[in-house]
Amino acid sequence: NAGVMQNPRHLVRRRGQEARLRCSPMKGHSHVYWYRQLPEEGLKFMVYLQKENIIDESGMPKERFSAEFPKEGPSILRIQQVVRGDSAAYFCASSPPHLRGLYTEAFFGQGTRLTVV
């Protein structure tokens, strides 16, 4: 029973390039969350997705960032025209379907460390 899988683990991009981060949730999990962790800080929520739907993107920067979770395949966090300030660890978490008001553990992937040079 594989956990949440993120790839790549490390990604180096030059300023202006695109970064694509992938997240495969745990089997049976239909909810995916993306978080960003800047150096020496806690994780900050970016976006919450269910299959083919963005539920909450209140933490996503308005420009250059987008996320999707298609019917088939992994969730993708896409950063266009990367800048040095995008350098961070990006974590994906998944959870099973849950009713509003019930809280379940969200399982985290190992993260993708993006470095923009």
Place this chain on the structure above:
Amino acid sequence: AQKITQTQPGMFVQEKEAVTLDCTYDTSDQSYGLFWYKQPSSGEMIFLIYQGSYDEQNATEGRYSLNFQKARKSANLVISASQLGDSAMYFCAASNAGNMLTFGGGTRLMVKP
């Protein structure tokens, strides 16, 4: 909106002793969850313990216990019998109905042999 405050940027503890990591939270939600995660130097986020806002008993998981004081809005993590492998960053977090987590700034725990 939720806010998590961890006031201890760094803590030292002697091996085999107990340590308490502080966490206070602020939320307008009636129902919420409180979590603690461990992040070792390798970077992964390891779930430690969970407390629901309506749970009357403090959560325990092995050497970890959560001292939940709802009126004071605190959710401190107690680690008993510290081990060298406990040296890591520790994050307190709160969830809302959508299961989105709000994290504190973290506490770096260093266990001395």
